[in-house]
Amino acid sequence: MRPRPPIWADRFLEWYCRTDRLEEIQGDAHELFMRTVQQHPLKARWLFIWDVFRFFRIKNIRAIRSFQSTNTVSMLNNYLLVGFRNAMRNGLTSFINIGGLSLGVAGAITIFIFADQWFHVDDFHVKKDRIYEITNIVTREGSEIMMSDTPILLGPMILQDAAGVERMTRIEVGSGALRYGDRVFQERLWYVDPAFLEIFTFGHVGAPPDALARPGSIVITRPIAEKYFGEYDPVGKTVSIKFAGNMISEFTVMAVVDLPDNNSLHFSVLLPMESFVNLRLPDSETWKYLTDATFVLMRPGQNIEALKPLMARYKKLQNESMPDWPVERFQFHDLPSLAASSAHIESHMIGSGETQGIYTMSVIAFLLLLLACFNYTNISVATVSTRIKEIGIRKVVGGRKSEIVYQFIAENLLLATVSVVTGLAIAYTVFMPGIASLVGYPIPFGFSSGRMMLTFFSLLLVFIVVVSGVYPAMYVSGFQPAQILKGKEKFGQRSRFSRILLTGQFVLAFMSIVGCFVFIENTVYMRNRDWGYDHARNIVVPVYSTEQYLKLRDKVTASQQTELLAGSVDHIGSFANRNVLEHADKKFEMIEFRIGMNYLETMNLRLTSGRTFDPALASDTMSSVVVTQKFADAMGWSDPLNQFFQYEGRQRMVIGVVADFHHDNFYMGIRPTLFRLVPEKDFRYLSIKVHNNKALVFESEIRDRWKEIGPDDPYRGMLQDEVFASFQRTTRSDMGIIVSVAVVTLILACLGLYGLVAYNITRRLKEFSVRKVFGANVVQIFRLMNRDYIWILGIAFILGAPAGFFMMRLLITTIYPDPQRAGVLPFAIAIGMMALTVALTVGVQMNRVIRENPAQTLRSE
Amino acid sequence: MKGTHLGELEELVLLHVGILFPNAYGVAVMDEIKRQAGRSLNISAVHSVLTRLEDKGLVKSRMSDPTEERGGRRKRLFLLTASGKRTLEDANELRTQLFNQIPKVALQFRLA
Numbered sequence: 013m014r015p016r017p018p019i020w021a022d023r024f025l026e027w028y029c030r031t032d033r034l035e036e037i038q039g040d041a042h043e044l045f046m047r048t049v050q051q052h053p054l055k056a057r058w059l060f061i062w063d064v065f066r067f068f069r070i071k072n073i074r075a076i077r078s079f080q081s082t083n084t085v086s087m088l089n090n091y092l093l094v095g096f097r098n099a100m101r102n103g104l105t106s107f108i109n110i111g112g113l114s115l116g117v118a119g120a121i122t123i124f125i126f127a128d129q130w131f132h133v134d135d136f137h138v139k140k141d142r143i144y145e146i147t148n149i150v151t152r153e154g155s156e157i158m159m160s161d162t163p164i165l166l167g168p169m170i171l172q173d174a175a176g177v178e179r180m181t182r183i184e185v186g187s188g189a190l191r192y193g194d195r196v197f198q199e200r201l202w203y204v205d206p207a208f209l210e211i212f213t214f215g216h217v218g219a220p221p222d223a224l225a226r227p228g229s230i231v232i233t234r235p236i237a238e239k240y241f242g243e244y245d246p247v248g249k250t251v252s253i254k255f256a257g258n259m260i261s262e263f264t265v266m267a268v269v270d271l272p273d274n275n276s277l278h279f280s281v282l283l284p285m286e287s288f289v290n291l292r293l294p295d296s297e298t299w300k301y302l303t304d305a306t307f308v309l310m311r312p313g314q315n316i317e318a319l320k321p322l323m324a325r326y327k328k329l330q331n332e333s334m335p336d337w338p339v340e341r342f343q344f345h346d347l348p349s350l351a352a353s354s355a356h357i358e359s360h361m362i363g364s365g366e367t368q369g370i371y372t373m374s375v376i377a378f379l380l381l382l383l384a385c386f387n388y389t390n391i392s393v394a395t396v397s398t399r400i401k402e403i404g405i406r407k408v409v410g411g412r413k414s415e416i417v418y419q420f421i422a423e424n425l426l427l428a429t430v431s432v433v434t435g436l437a438i439a440y441t442v443f444m445p446g447i448a449s450l451v452g453y454p455i456p457f458g459f460s461s462g463r464m465m466l467t468f469f470s471l472l473l474v475f476i477v478v479v480s481g482v483y484p485a486m487y488v489s490g491f492q493p494a495q496i497l498k499g500k501e502k503f504g505q506r507s508r509f510s511r512i513l514l515t516g517q518f519v520l521a522f523m524s525i526v527g528c529f530v531f532i533e534n535t536v537y538m539r540n541r542d543w544g545y546d547h548a549r550n551i552v553v554p555v556y557s558t559e560q561y562l563k564l565r566d567k568v569t570a571s572q573q574t575e576l577l578a579g580s581v582d583h584i585g586s587f588a589n590r591n592v593l594e595h596a597d598k599k600f601e602m603i604e605f606r607i608g609m610n611y612l613e614t615m616n617l618r619l620t621s622g623r624t625f626d627p628a629l630a631s632d633t634m635s636s637v638v639v640t641q642k643f644a645d646a647m648g649w650s651d652p653l654n655q656f657f658q659y660e661g662r663q664r665m666v667i668g669v670v671a672d673f674h675h676d677n678f679y680m681g682i683r684p685t686l687f688r689l690v691p692e693k694d695f696r697y698l699s700i701k702v703h704n705n706k707a708l709v710f711e712s713e714i715r716d717r718w719k720e721i722g723p724d725d726p727y728r729g730m731l732q733d734e735v736f737a738s739f740q741r742t743t744r745s746d747m748g749i750i751v752s753v754a755v756v757t758l759i760l761a762c763l764g765l766y767g768l769v770a771y772n773i774t775r776r777l778k779e780f781s782v783r784k785v786f787g788a789n790v791v792q793i794f795r796l797m798n799r800d801y802i803w804i805l806g807i808a809f810i811l812g813a814p815a816g817f818f819m820m821r822l823l824i825t826t827i828y829p830d831p832q833r834a835g836v837l838p839f840a841i842a843i844g845m846m847a848l849t850v851a852l853t854v855g856v857q858m859n860r861v862i863r864e865n866p867a868q869t870l871r872s873e
Numbered sequence: 874m875k876g877t878h879l880g881e882l883e884e885l886v887l888l889h890v891g892i893l894f895p896n897a898y899g900v901a902v903m904d905e906i907k908r909q910a911g912r913s914l915n916i917s918a919v920h921s922v923l924t925r926l927e928d929k930g931l932v933k934s935r936m937s938d939p940t941e942e943r944g945g946r947r948k949r950l951f952l953l954t955a956s957g958k959r960t961l962e963d964a965n966e967l968r969t970q971l972f973n974q975i976p977k978v979a980l981q982f983r984l985a
Binding site for chain 2: 035036037038039040041042043044046047062063066067069071
C-alpha cells in the first residue's frame with residue numbers, strides 16, 4: 013500500500029486553498045512527501061504538516077478572494093447605505109432618535125453598572141466560594157429574625173470540632189480613641205481572629221497575613237494611615253488606643269490594607285481578638301455574649317451542610333445559658349450570596365444592604381429605555397411615507413417581505429449601535445460622575461466580568477432592536493407595491509398604534525414628574541419640620557469620662573454665652589436607650605433618656621402638664637419620671653400625672669408630660685419616651701443652650717479649648733442642628749436622583765413629541781398653506797394641528813398623574829413612618845411644567861407654519 | 874505593482890526557471906537552488922516567488938501531464954517570457970558593468 017500523508021493536514025489544505033492553485037500546491041507537497049517517506053516516514057509526515065502550514069498564506073486562501081463578491085454582502089452594503097442616506101436626509105428626526113436612544117441607553121448602562129457592582133460586592137476575595145457566614149435565627153414577638161450576632165464561643169468551638177473547617181474569624185466591633193503623636197480621633201475598632209486576613213484576601217503593605225497573630229499588633233487601612241501618618245510609612249510605628257474603660261494600650265502597626273471599591277467590610281482598624289478578651293467585659297467569655305459576626309473558611313471540597321449536627325449541639329449549649337432568648341437555629345450563607353441577601357440579616361457586617369433602591373432604579377432605567385425605544389418606533393412609523401416609493405420599487409424588482417424586514421432591522425441595528433456608543437460616552441462623562449456625587453462614594457466604570465459586559469451589551473442591542481425596530485419593519489413590509497406606486501396608499505398619518513405609544517410616553521412622563529414633585533414637597537416639608545423642640549441655639553459635646561465632664565462643665569458655666577447647660581447619659585438625636593416596658597397587660601418598645609438636672613429645659617422640650625425635675629426633691633432623683641404624650645397613650649392613661657408603674661426594679665411616678673418630639677431622624681417613627689434622672693458620674697454628653705445666635709461661635713471656641721479637657725480623646729461636639737446631618741445628606745441625594753430621572757423622562761417625551769409634530773407639519777405644510785390662502789387664521793390652524801396631541805396629553809395626565817402620585821406616596825411611606833399629607837401642589841406643578849414644555853415644543857413648529865409664506869410652499873413642485 | 878525591480882531571491886528563482894527549461898516547477902526549482910546555490914528554501918517560499926514573478930509577467934506557466942508520484946496531479950511548469958529574459962539580461966549586464974568598474978587595486982588582497 014502507498015504511504016499517505018496525514019489526512020487531516022491534507023483536508024485542511026484542500027479546505028483553505030484556492031481552487032486554482034490547489035492542484036500544483038498539493039502536488040508539490042505530495043511529491044516531497046513521497047520522496048522522503050521511504051527512508052524517514054515520521055520526518056516526512058512532520059515536513060508535510062509543516063509545508064501545509066507554510067502554504068497558509070493570504071494569497072493562497074480562498075475565502076478572501078471569493079467573499080467580497082457574494083450577493084448578501086452587497087445587499088447589506090446597500091441597506092446600510094440607503095439607511096445612512098435616509099438618516100442624513102431627515103437630520104432632525106435622526107438626531108432625535110439617536111439622542112433619545114442614547115439618553116435611554118446611558119441611563120441603562122449607569123444603573124446596570126451600579127447594580128452589577130452592588131450584587132458583586134466582595135467579588136475579589138480569592139477564597140470566596142469557601143467562605144460562609146453563620147447567622148443566628150431567633151423569634152422575637154412572634155416573628156423570626158435573622159441576626160448577624162452569634163455567640164462569641166461558637167467560632168472557636170466549630171474550629172475545634174469540625175474537621176472540614178480550615179479557618180475561622182469572629183468580628184467584634186468596639187470603639188476607642190486612637191492616638192499617634194498629637195493626632196487623636198475616635199475610631200471604630202474591629203477585634204478579629206488572626207485568620208481574618210487569610211480568609212478575606214485584601215491587598216496589603218507590610219507583614220504577611222498572620223500580622224494579627226501576635227498580641228499588640230494592629231492593622232490599619234490606607235485612609236487611616238494617611239489620616240495619622242500623612243505620607244510617612246506607618247509600618248512598624250507604635251500607636252496608642254484608649255478603650256471604653258479608659259484603659260490605654262500600645263500597638264505596633266503591622267500592615268496597611270487597601271480596601272477595593274467593591275469591598276463591603278467597612279473596617280478601618282483591625283485588632284487581635286485577644287485585645288478584646290483583655291478588656292474583660294462581663295460575660296464576654298461565655299455563651300451569653302454575642303459577637304457581631306462569625307465567618308468560617310471550609311477546606312476545599314468540604315460541604316458546609318456537614319456541620320448541621322454540630323450546630324444542634326451548640327444551639328442546646330447556648331439556649332441553656334440564655335433560656336429567655338432562645339435560638340431557633342443557625343444558618344450558613346456563602347459569601348457570594350451575601351451581597352444580595354445581607355439586607356435580611358439584622359445588623360449585617362458584610363454585603364450591600366437594602367436592595368429596594370437598586371430594584372427601583374433598575375425599573376426606572378428600564379422604563380426610560382422603553383420610552384426611548386417608543387420614540388424611535390413612533391418616528392419611524394410616521395416617517396415611512398417618505399420611503400414608500402423605495403419600498404415599492406424593492407418589492408417590484410423582487411424583494412421579498414422578509415428582505416424588507418431585514419433591511420429595516422439592519423438600519424435599526426446600525427442606529428442602535430451608534431446610540432449605544434454615544435450612550436456609553438454620556439454615561440461615562442455625565443451620568444456616572446453624577447450618581448457618584450449623589451451617593452457620595454466613587455463607582456468605578458467597569459463590569460464585574462468580561463462575560464457580564466458582553467451579555468449586557470448584546471442583550472441591550474437585541475432589546476433595542478426588538479422593541480423599537482420590529483414593529484416598523486413589519487408595518488412597512490406589509491404594503492402592496494401596486495398600491496404604493498399608484499400613489500393610492502397613505503401611511504403614517506393617524507396610526508392608532510403610534511398614538512397609543514405617544515400616550516404611553518406621556519403617561520410615564522407625567523408619572524415621573526408628579527412623583528418627583530411629591531417627593532420634593534415631602535423633602536421640603538421635612539426640612540422645615542418641627543422637631544418637637546427648639547434646636548437652633550443648642551450645642552452638644554460628647555465627653556469620655558466624668559473628669560472631662562466636670563472640667564468642661566466648669567469652663568462652659570463660666571462663659572458669658574451660656575444660658576443653660578445639662579449633662580446626660582443619652583442624648584436626643586445621638587444616642588438613646590431602647591427598652592421594652594411591661595405594665596399590667598401592656599407591653600411596648602420605648603425609648604429611655606437618662607439625664608441630669610435641667611436637661612429638659614436646656615433642650616427646650618415642651619412641657620404640657622405637670623412639672624420638670626426639681627433638685628430640691630430627693631424623690632425626683634430616685635423614682636420620678638417625665639414621659640411623652642405617646643408614652644401616656646401607650647399606657648392608656650387619660651391623666652398621666654401621678655401614675656405609678658414598675659420600671660428597672662423600682663416604682664416610678666410620673667411627674668410631668670412633654671409633647672412628642674423626634675428623638676431620632678425621620679426614618680424612625682416617634683416612640684413612647686421617658687426621662688429619668690441619673691447621677692453625674694455616668695454622664696457622656698454635655699448639652700448647652702447659648703444666648704441668641706452665638707451657637708456657631710461658641711462651638712468653635714469649645715473646639716479650640718478641647719485639648720485642655722481631653723488630650724487623649726477626639727473632639728466630637730456639634731450644633732444640635734447637625735445631629736441628623738447624614739440623614740439630610742441621604743435625603744438630598746435621593747432627591748437628586750429622582751429629579752434627574754424626572755428631567756430625563758420629560759426630555760425624552762418632549763423629544764418624541766417634537767419629532768412627531770415637526771414631521772407632521774412638514775408633511776401637511778401644503779395643506780396649511782392652502783388653508784391660509786383661503787383665510788384660515790392662526791387659531792384655526794393651531795386647533796387643526798394640535799387636536800390630537802391635546803387629547804393625548806389629557807388622557808396621559810389622567811392616567812399618569814394619579815399613578816405617579818400613589819406610587820411615590822407608597823415609596824415615601826415605606827421610607828418615612830409619618831410623612832406629610834400630600835396636597836394638590838405636585839399636580840398643579842406637573843400640569844404647569846408639561847403645558848410649558850409642550851407649548852414650547854409645539855410653539856417652535858407653529859411659528860414655522862405661521863411665518864411661512866403660502867406662495868413659497870405652493871409654488872414649488 | 875512594485876515595478877519591474879527584481880529582488881535577490883526573485884532573480885535567483887528566475888535564473889533557475891531558465892536553467893531548468895522546460896521542466897521548471899516548484900519542487901524542481903527548490904532542489905536545483907539547493908544543489909547549485911546551497912540555499913534551502915521552503916517549498917511555499919518558492920511558490921510565492923514564482924507567483925510573484927508570474928504577476929510581474931517575467932514568467933508564464935502551463936499545466937503538465939498528470940504524474941504518478943504526485944498522486945495523478947499535474948505540475949505547473951514555468952517558462953521565461955521575453956520580458957523575463959530581458960530583465961535577466963539587464964540585471965546581468967548591470968552587474969558585469971559595475972564589477973568592471975571596481976579598480977583592480979581594490980581586488981588585490983595581500984597578507985599584510
